[in-house]
Each structure stands twice: as structure tokens, then as C-alpha cells.
Amino acid sequence: MPEDRAASAPATDTVETARAKMLAAVRPLTPEPVDITAAIGRTLAETLQAARSQPPFRSSAMDGYGVRAADLAQGPFTVLGEAQAGKAYPGIVGASGAVRVFTGAPVPEGVDVVVPQERARREGDRVWLEAPAPQRTNIRAAGIDFKAGEELVQRGTRLNARHVALIAAAGIGWLSVTRRPRIAVLATGNELVPPGTPAAADQMFDSVSFALLAMLEEWGGQPKRGAVLPDEAGAIAAATQQALEDADLVVIIGGASVGDYDLVKPALARLGLSIAVPRIAIRPGKPTWFGTLRGKPVLGLAGNPAAAMVCAHLFLRPLLEALLAREPDEAAATALLDGELAESGANECYWRALAWTDPDARMRVRPFTDQDTSLVSVFAAANALIRRPAGARAATSGEAVEVRWLDRG
Known part of the structure; x- marks a missing residue:
């Protein structure tokens, strides 16, 4: 793995220590x-907690007739009425009473079995029922999905469509979320031009x-990109000052090494x-x-x-x-190496890589x-990073290595 330009300069913090210092500041x-x-x-x-149980009543799992199970050996039954979804009987x-029940409808009091309509023969207000074998109640208990007071979604969860469905099922129309962080992104470099604009032969x-x-x-x-900044201390300082007025976090790209045009830290130090x-x-x-x-x-x-x-x-x-008070997503796994890795030396190393599952279900x-580090095409083709701790020896095919996923949402 090629060294960065500043490889000769001393590095003072490990990855873990650096991350801890960063997180302590926000x-x-x-x-x-x-x-x-x-x-x-x-x-x-x-x-979020459920204010009521779901479903809030016993409900029918299918269309049929609700009766008392003890009466199934008798018959016929007298149809007393019906229960629809959203309209209870x-x-x-x-004894010997039956209610026409539709899927999702509240099960009437006294009923402890719903006989499917395929096992029913009705004439007027009389119905003959064939008990299911094996006998099933076809009744969903109240609160079978979740009960009143039950925790639904924890604080710090990033909500997906499945969470939204659960929240809606609980009848919650408004919820409290953390404000989206405003992130200012500033790129520096005389050699850079934005895509879609003409580039000189010596520009990127x-x-x-x-x-x-x-x-x-x-x-x-909630990112906001600023114009590419020239390698000028005054321009870098002015753009950063402006970004700080609204941003919760400022990210500056480039100008951080030890070259003559790496001016970011000196400019901001002033x-x-x-x-x-x-x-x-x-x-x-x-x-x-x-x-x-x-x-x-x-x-x-x-x-780079x-x-x-x-x-x-x-x-x-x-x-x-x-900033979002979100639970960290440490998407790490172990995989078998297919190739070779050099020793990591004094630095923690991250290799761009492609991970897959083989026919034997091994990663x-x-x-x-x-x-x-200048190759965008390699990063675009990668779906994972291989992490090698500082001081790790060289590794060969078949060894287990730590993998961190790039595509995790």
C-alpha cells in the first residue's frame, strides 16, 4: 500500500484514540x-411506546361463522347477525347461536371458534357447520402484535419503512426526531474544477x-457544498468563517499535508x-x-x-x-482472505476490497x-475495507481477516 505524502511526519493518535477525541467534542x-x-x-x-394493544380486540383470522366450540357437535346453528372489519356484532x-364473521372483524363475546365458510352450508338464517380437523380457533388474540405499554422503537434508531409501518399501526402520527446535522463541505486545491465545467490540461x-x-x-x-477554494490562506479562512455561521460541522478536504500549498491548518489557526x-x-x-x-x-x-x-x-x-444521537453502526465481519496483504507497520491499514459469499456459504x-489512494475507480468497485491493526504481519490466502462493509446504508 503506497504511503501518503506525509508519511514521514509523526502520527500522534491511533484510530481509536482519534475517534474518541472527536466524539468527545460533539x-x-x-x-x-x-x-x-x-x-x-x-x-x-x-x-416510542404503544398507547394501546394491537389488535385492540380479538379478531377473526378468516371469513366464516363464529360459534361456541362446545356446540360444534350439535346443529344447525341460528345466524344472529354479522361482524365486519370496523363494525362489531x-x-x-x-348456545346454538352463530355470527357471520369476516376477516379482521372483532370476534363477538361468547365465540371461541370461527369455522371457515368453506365448511359451512347455509339456508336462510340457519347454518350447518363442519368442525375443522384438527380444530383451530382461527381467532387472533388481542395484543398479539404488541400490547399497550410495550416498547416499539428505541431512541437513536434510524427509521426505515418497516419502522414507519409499526409506528403507524400504533396510531402515532407525529414523532420527535433529532434535527438533521448541517454539514459544510469545503474542497481546496488550485487543480480542482467542478464536474460539468471545462478543465484545463493540468486540472482535475x-x-x-x-x-x-x-x-x-x-x-x-444535511450537507452543503461550497465552491472549490484556491490554495490561498485568506480564501480558506473566509470560506470557513462563513460556513461556521450555519453549519454544525465543517469538513475541509485537502491542504492538510506538509507541502508548500497545504495551508488549511495555518489559515484556521489565525x-x-x-x-x-x-x-x-x-x-x-x-x-x-x-x-x-x-x-x-x-x-x-x-x-486523495x-x-x-x-x-x-x-x-x-x-x-x-x-450529532444525531444515533446508535453507532459497526458493520464488521470476518472473511477468508483471497490474496495477499503486506505487513501493516506502525499504522492501522484499510485495504479497499471486494467481498462475497462462496458456494459453501463462506465469506x-x-x-x-x-x-x-488517488484511484477513484478502485473505491467505486469496492464493497468492503479490510482492516489490519498496526503491527500486523503479512497475511496470505485462507487466513481470516476483519472486514468492514462500505454499503450499509
Whole structure:
């Protein structure tokens, strides 16, 4: 795995220590109410409990006739009325009485079995019933889905369509969710131009800021991308000041290494930047840094695409989850290595890789041969990262390795 440009500079924090320092600097955002129709993808701020049982009554599991089971050997039965979904039969069913019952309807008092209509022969208000064998009640108990007071969805859960269905079934129309974090994304570099605009022969299209926008949207944030900033301290400082006015977190891409045009930290130091994490013992992404400015967190990512995107998964996503008061999603697994890995040295290493399940239901993972951090195509083809701790020896095919999924929503 190629070293970052700043590989010769000392790295002061491990990945775990760096992440802990970052998370200590942020607090969950305030909750806000939303209509259930706007709940998808939002993070629940308060645990939801059922106000009533579901269903709130005994209900029929099929169309048929409700009777007393003790009377099944007798017959015929007298049909007293009917129970529909949303309209209960008001009386009590006694000996030799039957009520026409439809699926989902409340089961009348006195009834303890519903005989399917396929086992019924009716003439006027009389019906002959054939007891099912084996006998089944075909009655759903009250509260079979959930009971009043039962916890439905925990605080900190990111709501999906299944959660929305459960919340709606409980009759909850409004809920409290954490406000979506506003994330300012600033890219730096004289060589960058936005896609869709003309690029000179010595320029590159900005890919990282657009990748981060997509990631943040996918993870539940509210990102805002600024214009690409030139490698000028004044422009970097001015854009950061403006971003801090509205953003809950500022992410700055590039300008974090040790080159003549790596001006971000010096420019922000003049504004009062307090550095908590100067560098991280990680490959790729050693120049990644973190600090606070005017009480707000600022994350600096390396300019190389793979380094920035790997560290976005490792640091930006946990920061977003902390702002949302969301339970961390540690999507890790173990897989059999298909290929070779060099020793990791002093840094924790993350290899872009492709993981799959073989015909024997074993998880396998293959690292891409070229791990150059400038390659967007490799990251686009990957679905996982192979994590190798600092000091890990070289690994060969067949060994078990730790895998972290990239595509986890």
C-alpha cells in the first residue's frame, strides 16, 4: 500500500484514540417534531411506546361463522347477525347461536371458534357447520402484535419503512426526531474544477466533495457544498468563517499535508482553531486532523480520494451519528482472505476490497491489487475495507481477516 505524502511526519493518535477525541467534542442536536410521512431516514429522539394493544380486540383470522366450540357437535346453528372489519356484532353469542364473521372483524363475546365458510352450508338464517380437523380457533388474540405499554422503537434508531409501518399501526402520527446535522463541505486545491465545467490540461475534476455530499445524504445529514477554494490562506479562512455561521460541522478536504500549498491548518489557526487530533496513525489518510473553531467541530480530510473516503467512513460517519444521537453502526465481519496483504507497520491499514459469499456459504474477500489512494475507480468497485491493526504481519490466502462493509446504508 503506497504511503501518503506525509508519511514521514509523526502520527500522534491511533484510530481509536482519534475517534474518541472527536466524539468527545460533539453533542447531540436538539429534537424536532415531524409528521409520520416525513419520518423515513430520520433518527428517533424519544423511545416510542404503544398507547394501546394491537389488535385492540380479538379478531377473526378468516371469513366464516363464529360459534361456541362446545356446540360444534350439535346443529344447525341460528345466524344472529354479522361482524365486519370496523363494525362489531353488539350482542353475546349463546348456545346454538352463530355470527357471520369476516376477516379482521372483532370476534363477538361468547365465540371461541370461527369455522371457515368453506365448511359451512347455509339456508336462510340457519347454518350447518363442519368442525375443522384438527380444530383451530382461527381467532387472533388481542395484543398479539404488541400490547399497550410495550416498547416499539428505541431512541437513536434510524427509521426505515418497516419502522414507519409499526409506528403507524400504533396510531402515532407525529414523532420527535433529532434535527438533521448541517454539514459544510469545503474542497481546496488550485487543480480542482467542478464536474460539468471545462478543465484545463493540468486540472482535475473534484470528486471527493461530491462523494461526501452523497455519503452524508445517505447517512442522514444535511450537507452543503461550497465552491472549490484556491490554495490561498485568506480564501480558506473566509470560506470557513462563513460556513461556521450555519453549519454544525465543517469538513475541509485537502491542504492538510506538509507541502508548500497545504495551508488549511495555518489559515484556521489565525482564527483560533484548537487542534485535538493533529494526525492519525492510519493508511490511507494519515494527514486527517480534527479540531474545534468557535465552538464547532472541524474535520480535515486528505485530498486523495481513497484516503478521504476511507476516513469519512471511519470518522465523519461516527461524528454524524453522535450529532444525531444515533446508535453507532459497526458493520464488521470476518472473511477468508483471497490474496495477499503486506505487513501493516506502525499504522492501522484499510485495504479497499471486494467481498462475497462462496458456494459453501463462506465469506471471502479479495483486496484490489492497486491501492493507490488517488484511484477513484478502485473505491467505486469496492464493497468492503479490510482492516489490519498496526503491527500486523503479512497475511496470505485462507487466513481470516476483519472486514468492514462500505454499503450499509
